Amino acid sequence: MSTLTKQNHIGRKISRIRELRDMKQEALAQALGTNQQAVSIIENSETIDEEKLVEVAKALGVTVEAIKNFSDEAAINYFNSFTDTKNSQVNFGNHCTFNPLDKLVEAFEENKKLYERLLESEKEKKSYLEKLLKDK
Structure with missing residues (x-):
C-alpha cells in the first residue's frame, strides 16, 4: 500500500474524526439512520460517494473538506497549540505563577x-x- 493511498483513505479519516469527537459507531449509525455494521463498512472503505460523505460530515458536525483534508499530524498540531505556552500569555493552570x-x-x-x-x-x-x- 502506498503512502498516498493510505493518506487518502476517507474511511480511516472518518473513523479518526469520529473517535476524536468521542463518538461510537452506534451513535454515528443512529445519526445516519443506519446500523453499526454499515458505519464499519464506511470506515473500512477507501472511497465514499460524495452524497454519503456529505451525510457523514453533517452527522459528525464537520465539513466535507475537513474530512478530505484531515490528517493526524494536523490534529495533533492543532491540539498542541492550546498547551504551547511559550509564545502565549494565557496560562491554562499548568504552571503556577x-x-x-x-x-x-x-x-x-x-x-x-x-x-x-x-x-x-x-x-x-x-x-x-x-x-x-x-x-x-
Whole structure:
C-alpha cells in the first residue's frame, strides 16, 4: 500500500474524526439512520460517494473538506497549540505563577486581622453598653 493511498483513505479519516469527537459507531449509525455494521463498512472503505460523505460530515458536525483534508499530524498540531505556552500569555493552570502556600498564609493573616477588628468592635460595644448602664 502506498503512502498516498493510505493518506487518502476517507474511511480511516472518518473513523479518526469520529473517535476524536468521542463518538461510537452506534451513535454515528443512529445519526445516519443506519446500523453499526454499515458505519464499519464506511470506515473500512477507501472511497465514499460524495452524497454519503456529505451525510457523514453533517452527522459528525464537520465539513466535507475537513474530512478530505484531515490528517493526524494536523490534529495533533492543532491540539498542541492550546498547551504551547511559550509564545502565549494565557496560562491554562499548568504552571503556577505564585506560591500557593504564600497565598494561604496571606489569607490566614487577613482572617486574623479581621478577627482582631471584630474583637475590638465587640469590646467597644461592651464598654459603651456598660457606660449606658452606669448612667441610668
